[in-house]
Amino acid sequence: MAKPPSFLTAIFEEDIKIKEERPKVTLTFAQSLDAKIAGVGGKQLILSGRESMVMTHWMRTVHDGILVGVGTALNDDPQLNTRHLPAGVPHSLPIPVVMDRRCRLAVDCKLIRNYAEGRGKQPWVIYSKTEDTEVLERKEKLESSGAKIIESDENNGFFPGVSGVLRTLYSLGIRSLMVEGGAQIIDSFARSGLVDRLVVTVAPVVVGPLGIGYTLDPASLARLSFQATEGVGIDHIIGFLSK
Ligand SMILES: NC(=O)C1=CN([C@@H]2O[C@H](COP(=O)(O)OP(=O)(O)OC[C@H]3O[C@@H](n4cnc5c(N)ncnc54)[C@H](O)[C@@H]3O)[C@@H](O)[C@H]2O)C=CC1
Numbered sequence: 001m002a003k004p005p006s007f008l009t010a011i012f013e014e015d016i017k018i019k020e021e022r023p024k025v026t027l028t029f030a031q032s033l034d035a036k037i038a039g040v041g042g043k044q045l046i047l048s049g050r051e052s053m054v055m056t057h058w059m060r061t062v063h064d065g066i067l068v069g070v071g072t073a074l075n076d077d078p079q080l081n082t083r084h085l086p087a088g089v090p091h092s093l094p095i096p097v098v099m100d101r102r103c104r105l106a107v108d109c110k111l112i113r114n115y116a117e118g119r120g121k122q123p124w125v126i127y128s129k130t131e132d133t134e135v136l137e138r139k140e141k142l143e144s145s146g147a148k149i150i151e152s153d154e155n156n157g158f159f160p161g162v163s164g165v166l167r168t169l170y171s172l173g174i175r176s177l178m179v180e181g182g183a184q185i186i187d188s189f190a191r192s193g194l195v196d197r198l199v200v201t202v203a204p205v206v207v208g209p210l211g212i213g214y215t216l217d218p219a220s221l222a223r224l225s226f227q228a229t230e231g232v233g234i235d236h237i238i239g240f241l242s243k
């Protein structure tokens, strides 16, 4: 992929107006033809072909932050960097953010190692305030390993919730956020109604009924309008933008 498809760059050039003090949110993920995002038991699958993976890494460069849930962080051990882009072309790297209300992120994960070794930005871990000593011990370990620990400003006793997390990230300077999954995060962000762009990569593979699917509440995406579907390599990219 020499450059991202023009419909995609247009989506990102659009001046989206939002009333709340929160980052503009892009929800994006890759799925199979049968709408699975992972294999049996959550096994990570590389669904995107080479070209659409480069496109995803390009999308990472146009966001201040990139967010995954702790389920994805534990399962995939992602790097959330831009290593598939051509070397020598300067671009910005998003801050990796993990939604991890009980501080379960591994202290030796790639996000923390890359930061410690000077190859990545400091990972941010958003947790939910608690008196639970096990969580507080893990929080301290993560902090001393280099992660920045952030308490969400909204705590309803179960999930800090998407709107609270977005408000907190905004207060820390994040103006654009790419949300990459996994299944629970896709569901949470879609239901929040706080998604401004949706970009789905559809790969020409079938995973089968035991793979991990995702839920998109139909009402939740009513604020978005379809923009275009375009082939990138062997995949198809479907783009939506807020109305
Ligand atoms: N194909 C793709 O593009 C992608 C696939 N995946 C796959 O998804 C799977 C992981 O998905 P899940 O297990 O569902 O984990 P997840 O990554 O969605 O993380 C779940 C965690 O996120 C946090 N969370 C979710 N909603 C929240 C809310 N409203 N407020 C506060 N915290 C919240 C909680 O700590 C929860 O335990 C893996 O198999 C991974 O390979 C993950 C990302 C992208």
Ligand SMILES: Nc1nc(O)c(N)c(N[C@@H]2O[C@H](COP(=O)(O)O)[C@@H](O)[C@H]2O)n1
Residues within 6 Å of the ligand: 029, 030, 044, 045, 046, 047, 048, 053, 056, 068, 072, 073, 076, 077, 078, 079, 080, 081, 180, 181, 201
């Ligand atoms: N765009 C896309 N295509 C796929 O096939 C995928 N499996 C994913 N997964 C997401 O990317 C993360 C891995 O990132 P790194 O390669 O380690 O930088 C993974 O955790 C998912 O969030 N995405």
